[in-house]
Every structure is written in structure tokens, then in C-alpha cells.
Amino acid sequence: MSHTKPRRALEPSKPPAAAPRARGGSGTTHSPKRDRILVAYSSRLGSTAEIAACIGRVLSEAGAAVDVKAIDQVDGLEGYSRVVVGSAIRYDRWLSDAREFVTAHRQALSDVPVALFFTCLAMAKPEGAAKAASYAKGLCKLLPGANEAEVGRFAGVLSFSKAPRLTRMALRVISWVTGVEEGDHRDWDAIRAWSEGLFRGPVPKAPPN
Numbered sequence: 001m002s003h004t005k006p007r008r009a010l011e012p013s014k015p016p017a018a019a020p021r022a023r024g025g026s027g028t029t030h031s032p033k034r035d036r037i038l039v040a041y042s043s044r045l046g047s048t049a050e051i052a053a054c055i056g057r058v059l060s061e062a063g064a065a066v067d068v069k070a071i072d073q074v075d076g077l078e079g080y081s082r083v084v085v086g087s088a089i090r091y092d093r094w095l096s097d098a099r100e101f102v103t104a105h106r107q108a109l110s111d112v113p114v115a116l117f118f119t120c121l122a123m124a125k126p127e128g129a130a131k132a133a134s135y136a137k138g139l140c141k142l143l144p145g146a147n148e149a150e151v152g153r154f155a156g157v158l159s160f161s162k163a164p165r166l167t168r169m170a171l172r173v174i175s176w177v178t179g180v181e182e183g184d185h186r187d188w189d190a191i192r193a194w195s196e197g198l199f200r201g202p203v204p205k206a207p208p209n
């Protein structure tokens with residue numbers, strides 16, 4: 001959590017980490033034996049996309065083959081042994097395409113380990129933690145078995161200049177109501193720490209056909 005003056009974001013400008021070869025695989029060929037992870041995200045103004053990219057980097061540094069994709073670019077879940085799904089919060093909920101994605105793939109997601117996360121401004125202030133907990137609770141309703149405590153909750157970005165005019169007005173209201181200042185509130189150490197804790201166990205066996 002960032003409770004101090006917003007810092008300059010450093011993580012997105014880092015060069016992508018070289019992905020070590022995952023066990024049981026070589027090159028980029030899809031193989032059911034290989035630990036292939038999908039990081040699917042929904043982002044309107046880009047901050048969640050950059051968080052998803054960071055999560056992908058951490059997972060590939062740990063040896064997995066990782067695809068980081070906007071939800072509207074995901075064709076299906078076949079071939080993935082684990083899945084991460086995240087979205088920006090707007091008006092107290094995940095974006096609609098993220099909600100629809102989890103609902104549409106609920107059966108397939110119940111067959112593999114899944115991690116959920118969200119980006120919001122509530123997390124930019126200590127007093128927003130209860131609000132963020134309610135977001136975690138709400139989105140776990142989409143996926144039976146999801147554990148609220150494990151949901152990644154990250155502070156996002158409040159940028160008036162990046163937003164279209166109507167969105168800018170909404171952001172000014174949010175800033176006024178919450179007291180969150182304009183700036184990049186993302187805490188890359190917290191994002192990396194959460195990512196490093198993901199999927200510690202062995203690659204799950206593919207479900208029987």
C-alpha cells in the first residue's frame with residue numbers, strides 16, 4: 001500500500017525478464033505437460049495492464065511459460081495449467097468484461113488453480129482497506145471456492161490528463177470524496193510480493209477428458 005506521496009512508477013520501464021525454460025518443455029511450443037500460465041486482465045486506462053505485465057514477469061522469472069493477455073484477446077483456457085484474472089475497479093466492481101469472463105469460464109476455471117486481483121484507488125489510503133475487502137468479497141461471489149483473503153488488491157493510478165472528459169469528471173469526484181491525490185499509487189513491491197506467492201505447488205495434472 002502506498003500511504004505516502006505518490007512515487008514515480010518504475011516497474012513498467014524495466015526490460016522484460018528473460019524467461020527461463022519451464023520444466024518439461026522447450027522453445028515456445030504449447031504442451032499440456034508444461035506449466036503454462038494465463039494472466040488475463042481488463043484495464044481501461046492502462047494501469048491494470050501494467051500490473052498484469054509485472055505479474056507475468058514475476059511468474060516467468062519463476063520458470064513458468066506465461067501469456068499476459070487483455071481479456072478480449074483470450075480465445076479460451078485450453079493449455080493453461082493455472083490462471084490469473086484481474087481488473088480495474090469502477091463503481092465498486094470489476095469491469096464488466098472481467099466479470100463476464102469469469103462467469104463464462106466458471107467451469108474451466110474450477111479445474112485449475114486460479115488467482116484473482118483488482119486495481120483500485122481505495123487501496124491508496126489505509127482507511128480504504130475495508131472498502132477493498134468488500135471488493136474482494138464481491139468478486140469471490142463470481143467464482144465459488146475463491147478465497148477472499150488471497151485476492152490481490154492493489155492501489156492504482158489517478159490521472160486526470162489520461163482520462164477522457166467524462167471519466168475525468170468522475171475521477172475528480174472520487175478524488176474529492178476519498179481524498180486520494182492525483183498520481184501513481186501502485187506499490188510494485190507489494191505487487192511483486194503477491195505474485196511471488198502465487199502457485200507455489202507443483203503443476204496440477206490435466207483433468208481427465
Ligand SMILES: Cc1cc2nc3c(=O)[nH]c(=O)nc-3n(C[C@H](O)[C@H](O)[C@H](O)COP(=O)(O)O)c2cc1C
Nearest residue numbers: 043044045046047048088091092120121122156157
Ligand atoms: C469512472 C471510474 C470509476 C472508478 N471507480 C472506483 C471505485 O469505485 N473504487 C475505487 O477504489 N477506485 C475506482 N476507480 C479508480 C480505478 O480503479 C483506478 O484509477 C485504476 O487504477 C484504473 O485502472 P486502469 O488504469 O487499468 O483502468 C475508478 C476510476 C474511474 C475512472
